[in-house]
Amino acid sequence: MSVVFWKELADHFSSRRFMILLTIIVLTGLWATYSAGQTIRLDAENMPTESVFLLLLTSQSGALFPLATFLGFLGPLVGITLGFDAISGEYARGTLSRVLSQPIYRDSLINGKFLAGLATVATFWASILILVIGLGMPLLGFPPNGEELWRMLFFTLIGIIYVGFWLALAMLFSILFQRTVTAALGSLALWLFLAIFVWMVAKVVSDIVVRDPSTPEQLVQQANIETAVSRFSPNTLYSETVHILLNPVARTFGPVLQEQLSGILPTPLALSQSLLLIFPHIATLLALVAVCFAISYIKFMRTEIRT
Amino acid sequence: MWGGFSTSGRRLGGLLGVFLVLVLASGSSLNAAEKAEQKNSATPKDSFNLILPYTDVTVGQGQDVTMDAEVVNRTKNPVQVDLTLDAIPQGWEVGFHSRYPSYPVRSVMVQSEKSTTVEFKAKVPEKTKPGNYEVKVTAKDERGTTTQVERVAFRVTSKKVETGGLKLTSQYPVLTTPTGQTLKFTVDLKNETNKPLTATLVAQAPEAWSVRFKPQYGDTVISSIALKENATETLSVEIDSPVRAQTGEHPVTVRARAGAFEASTNLKVTLKGSPDLRIGTRAETLNTSLTAGKRTPVDIIVGNAGTAPVRNLSFIASKKPEKWAVEFKPDKIDVINPGEVREVKIEILAPARSIAGDYLISFTPNSPDAAAKSVEFRVTVSTPTFWGWLGAAIVAAVVLGLGVVFVRLGRR
Numbered sequence: 168m169s170v171v172f173w174k175e176l177a178d179h180f181s182s183r184r185f186m187i188l189l190t191i192i193v194l195t196g197l198w199a200t201y202s203a204g205q206t207i208r209l210d211a212e213n214m215p216t217e218s219v220f221l222l223l224l225t226s227q228s229g230a231l232f233p234l235a236t237f238l239g240f241l242g243p244l245v246g247i248t249l250g251f252d253a254i255s256g257e258y259a260r261g262t263l264s265r266v267l268s269q270p271i272y273r274d275s276l277i278n279g280k281f282l283a284g285l286a287t288v289a290t291f292w293a294s295i296l297i298l299v300i301g302l303g304m305p306l307l308g309f310p311p312n313g314e315e316l317w318r319m320l321f322f323t324l325i326g327i328i329y330v331g332f333w334l335a336l337a338m339l340f341s342i343l344f345q346r347t348v349t350a351a352l353g354s355l356a357l358w359l360f361l362a363i364f365v366w367m368v369a370k371v372v373s374d375i376v377v378r379d380p381s382t383p384e385q386l387v388q389q390a391n392i393e394t395a396v397s398r399f400s401p402n403t404l405y406s407e408t409v410h411i412l413l414n415p416v417a418r419t420f421g422p423v424l425q426e427q428l429s430g431i432l433p434t435p436l437a438l439s440q441s442l443l444l445i446f447p448h449i450a451t452l453l454a455l456v457a458v459c460f461a462i463s464y465i466k467f468m469r470t471e472i473r474t
Numbered sequence: 475m476w477g478g479f480s481t482s483g484r485r486l487g488g489l490l491g492v493f494l495v496l497v498l499a500s501g502s503s504l505n506a507a508e509k510a511e512q513k514n515s516a517t518p519k520d521s522f523n524l525i526l527p528y529t530d531v532t533v534g535q536g537q538d539v540t541m542d543a544e545v546v547n548r549t550k551n552p553v554q555v556d557l558t559l560d561a562i563p564q565g566w567e568v569g570f571h572s573r574y575p576s577y578p579v580r581s582v583m584v585q586s587e588k589s590t591t592v593e594f595k596a597k598v599p600e601k602t603k604p605g606n607y608e609v610k611v612t613a614k615d616e617r618g619t620t621t622q623v624e625r626v627a628f629r630v631t632s633k634k635v636e637t638g639g640l641k642l643t644s645q646y647p648v649l650t651t652p653t654g655q656t657l658k659f660t661v662d663l664k665n666e667t668n669k670p671l672t673a674t675l676v677a678q679a680p681e682a683w684s685v686r687f688k689p690q691y692g693d694t695v696i697s698s699i700a701l702k703e704n705a706t707e708t709l710s711v712e713i714d715s716p717v718r719a720q721t722g723e724h725p726v727t728v729r730a731r732a733g734a735f736e737a738s739t740n741l742k743v744t745l746k747g748s749p750d751l752r753i754g755t756r757a758e759t760l761n762t763s764l765t766a767g768k769r770t771p772v773d774i775i776v777g778n779a780g781t782a783p784v785r786n787l788s789f790i791a792s793k794k795p796e797k798w799a800v801e802f803k804p805d806k807i808d809v810i811n812p813g814e815v816r817e818v819k820i821e822i823l824a825p826a827r828s829i830a831g832d833y834l835i836s837f838t839p840n841s842p843d844a845a846a847k848s849v850e851f852r853v854t855v856s857t858p859t860f861w862g863w864l865g866a867a868i869v870a871a872v873v874l875g876l877g878v879v880f881v882r883l884g885r886r
Contacts, residue, residue, distance in 0.1 A: 173883075176883055177883040177884065180879060180880050180883040180884060181880070181883065181884040207829060207831070208829060208830055208831035208832075209831060209832075210831075211828070211829040211830065211831025211832060211833060211855065212795050212831075212832075212833050212834065214829050216825075216827045216828060216829060219829055290876075290879065294872050294875075294876055297868060297871075297872045298868075298869055298872050300865075300868060301864075301865045301866070301867070301868030301869035301871075301872065302865060302869060303865070304857075304861045304862070304864055304865030304868070305857050305861065305862040305865040305866065306830065306857075306865075307829050307830055307857070308766050308828065308829060308830035308855065308856070308857035308858060308861060309766065309826060309827045309828075309829075309858075309861055310861060310864070312827075
């Protein structure tokens with residue numbers, strides 16, 4: 168398996184399309200971080216020093232997205248790029264039977280390919296995070312504290328799981344469709360749908376269920392339905408998780424009634440409490456990855472490869 | 475003869491019957507008879523009386539004497555009375571004036587058994603030596619039948635004699651203020667005469683002071699005021715004291731003058747010094763830069779540009795970011811005299827975890843004398859060099875690490 172893993176890793180790191188995508192994402196992400204840092208410096212007096220490194224990831228400056236949102240939007244592209252031709256590419260080149268004629272187990276091949284993809288994603292995500300820390304220290308004037316480092320670490324883990332889902336999905340498509348272009352287009356279409364159109368669908372569904380909301384309760388119900396529907400998309404899961412994880416003060420998803428908030432002090436939550444809040448989201452994301460990978464695994468193990 | 479008779483007949487027409495009896499009498503006897511007749515008609519009184527109410531007046535140099543003189547006709551016929559003045563001391567202006575409108579008059583016609591009032595005016599020049607003077611007033615019936623001579627004695631003194639007429643009073647004649655402020659006195663101007671008067675207002679103040687007269691309500695600057703008879707007007711007198719004025723008492727004389735009437739009141743402005751605390755730096759900038767976590771001293775200078783000392787001065791950091799420490803050394807100054815400049819060191823400590831950027835600190839001088847005008851100070855916190863280098867090192871390490879990964883894996 169390690170042979171496949173290292174070979175795949177080498178392929179990823181020497182492939183042009185991954186290099187181009189990586190360069191674009193890293194440069195844009197760092198630019199977003201830098202301008203966020205400048206914005207924070209301008210308003211230095213009013214910033215909470217406890218979690219200002221997390222603000223580097225979440226605060227918006229001008230027209231640029233915050234880094235976390237940016238990664239949430241473009242991370243799937245990395246996953247798809249790494250996975251869409253994992254198996255179908257071998258089919259297209261006709262190399263699959265040749266590889267498997269080597270003393271390599273069939274499951275080693277798919278495991279190695281998936282792990283290599285995950286390792287690449289981890290390198291990519293962790294590099295960006297460490298770059299953010301390295302850039303943030305001269306910008307802000309002090310190193311991140313333990314709490315911030317832990318939250319960033321969990322952010323990296325969640326990011327890897329999230330991109331891992333798209334990697335697994337792209338691999339599933341590459342096994343299902345066998346044709347590289349179909350696999351790529353299929354994954355991209357699903358990505359577009361889950362990233363953008365799921366919001367419209369959620370809105371339509373909530374409008375159908377709760378017609379003409381007038382009371383605050385009805386408005387909340389409508390919003391809740393909208394959130395529930397949009398949670399079918401891993402994008403929503405990711406953004407909600409990141410929202411809770413990178414804002415120690417945040418403790419709710421979506422809209423809440425004023426009466427529910429009364430008496431709550433806006434103190435930052437402990438890391439464990441934040442993690443408890445987002446645990447269902449993380450579990451769902453992990454399950455999605457596992458399901459996708461399991462289907463691809465079963466399908467690949469049973470597929471006829473000598474055609 | 476006939477002429478004489480005819481004139482007599484014209485004048486004494488009522489006694490024609492008597493003259494018919496005496497028609498053959500001589501001219502001299504006729505004259506005697508005429509005189510007898512006149513004596514009969516005028517006695518026991520004169521044809522007129524000139525009544526000068528005051529014939530012994532004490533007056534100051536440069537003052538006017540006015541009095542209402544009355545000419546009373548004692549006969550049943552109108553009488554014309556010539557008024558002449560003699561023995562007027564040199565330089566004096568003495569004369570009779572008609573009342574409203576006031577013209578100089580030399581004679582007056584009085585209706586039968588009525589009286590006419592004329593105004594007697596005497597202006598004593600400023601240069602008149604103190605002493606006793608006399609003015610002779612001669613009133614003569616046009617026919618010369620009655621002559622009345624009055625003498626008005628003037629006792630001229632060097633001191634002004636209060637004549638009344640206008641009265642200027644102030645309820646609060648002494649006011650205290652710091653230098654450079656505007657004071658508002660309230661004065662009452664009273665017209666005690668039973669004539670309307672227009673009073674001119676003049677003030678005498680030390681140099682570089684400015685005095686304005688204003689009505690009690692309203693913001694117009696006035697220099698004269700019309701007063702009805704027996705009326706009182708309240709005026710406000712605004713006095714600007716110059717910033718550089720000496721402390722102490724400064725008299726201001728306010729005068730109201732209306733013709734012969736004059737009144738004045740003395741106001742007194744007591745200036746007490748005002749402290750003027752100035753805070754700045756030698757470079758005249760109000761900003762500094764410091765590194766987080768390091769106690770940084772900033773030199774400021776505190777001076778007193780006012781005219782009174784500032785005592786018990788301390789400073790309060792009225793606005794500072796949370797967890798910052800701002801200390802003043804010395805933290806208390808006993809006294810800063812006018813013109814004195816002191817150096818104060820501010821020690822600013824920004825906590826180690828403070829975001830690099832600009833912060834605003836404001837501190838307020840705290841003294842019973844000085845106004846609590848806070849000074850804002852901009853503090854730029856810069857990144858400690860260590861963290862800057864470490865950050866750069868991390869970035870370099872990541873780039874290097876990625877490069878190594880690319881090279882090592884790419885070669886396989």
